[in-house]
Structures are given as C-alpha cells and as structure tokens.
Amino acid sequence: MFTKCPQKLARRSARKADTTRKYTCPPGAPLQRKTDSTLIKALARAFLWKRMLESGEFATNSELADREKITLSYMTRVLRLTLLAPDIVEASLDGRQEPEVTLARLLEPFPVEWERQPSHFGCARCLSCYERSSSHVR
Numbered sequence: 001m002f003t004k005c006p007q008k009l010a011r012r013s014a015r016k017a018d019t020t021r022k023y024t025c026p027p028g029a030p031l032q033r034k035t036d037s038t039l040i041k042a043l044a045r046a047f048l049w050k051r052m053l054e055s056g057e058f059a060t061n062s063e064l065a066d067r068e069k070i071t072l073s074y075m076t077r078v079l080r081l082t083l084l085a086p087d088i089v090e091a092s093l094d095g096r097q098e099p100e101v102t103l104a105r106l107l108e109p110f111p112v113e114w115e116r117q118p119s120h121f122g123c124a125r126c127l128s129c130y131e132r133s134s135s136h137v138r
Contacts, residue, residue: 035095039103043089046081077107085114088123098123 049064058064065075081089084106091097100122110120117123 036092036097036103039092039097039101039106042078042103042106043081043092046078049075049079050082080110081106083112084110085117087114088117088121091123 049068052058052064053061058067061075061079062072065072068075088097088101092101098121105121111117
C-alpha cells in the first residue's frame, strides 16, 4: 500500500496552486514532518496558563481569562490540552501527529485517561508508543 507524500503549495494570485506532481512514496519511505503552528501555540498557552494558575499568580480561571482578554469557555477548552497524553503532545510538537489530530478536534471533549486517547483520536502510532512507554513506567 502506498502513502501520499507531502506536496508543496504556492500562492498564485488569490488561490493556492500545486507546484509538485502528485505521486506516492514507496512503502516504508519516511514522511515529511509538518508542524501545526496553531496547535503548537495552543499547547504552549495551555501549559503557560496552567503554570500561572498553579503558581498562585491568578486565583481563578476567570481572572486569568480577563487578563488574557478571552472568554472563560475558550480558556477552559485550551487548558484541557494539558490533560493530553505526553506522546500525543510530543508528536504534535514534532509534527508527527496523525492528520486527524487538529486543534479543533483537540478542543472537543476527549477522554482524560491517557491509554484511551490514542484510539479516540485515531493515533495508531501514539498507541504503540504509549504501550511501550507505559510498561516501563509501572
């Protein structure tokens, strides 16, 4: 089975145009990493806000949301990203996340148990990584 290889897109007038031919990579060929800057920014904010709340700099989520000039609802959804399994966070920061793992999908409710998250998000690679790492942790 062949997998699709990444393609370059270039802006031509008001729309994006494909500048490479569509082709497939042979099985086992490494895929290019593609970081999602929006997702990385949200993860960074989530862990920063968590640290600010835990340090006592802000007493409540509401205070912090007011200072950041965002809604409390959005803040709590972003803060929930701190509950993601370390493998999913690491894969997202390295650009190795599955295509299904997007910020919009991560902001929806998800299981807090780390072992259930890979199957929820469709991360087969994360699941295998989690199973290997969890056997050492216990």
